[in-house]
Amino acid sequence: MNTEDTRRKSCQKASLICDKVQYQEATFFEKTKLLFHVLMCRMCRKYTQQNKKLTQSINKAQVTCMQKQEKETLKETLSRAIQEQQS
Template identity: 45%
Template structure:
């Protein structure tokens, strides 16, 4: 039974790994056992999942936007870099 007891630090690490599909089945079992005892880590997991969803939505939105500098902005940046090197 002691193999299933983990600290909150270990739980958050496993939670983060689980979000990206990197946690093993045994780690997930230990994490869920920890959630029974620690409601704070359960809340962390829920918040972490929600933040990941929000970031994924934002990343999807950003792909649709153009992120290029105009010619004027490029020239201005080039001048600033040259001035800082001098």
């Protein structure tokens, strides 16, 4: 295996850990590995920074989802409207 393949696999692992950090699923050991990798890899450092910005933006947006009952009601309303248009 050449150096480029090794580096690519290392970066793939780092991006996976970065994503786990975003969802608070990374272990202390994984976070430490990511820190050392990011110190040496400019591409992964940029990916990590962008991932942090994305997480902050999502958290700041305070997006709420529709409740299951609301979705069902909307679905039924749309189905009825479509049927009326086709009739």
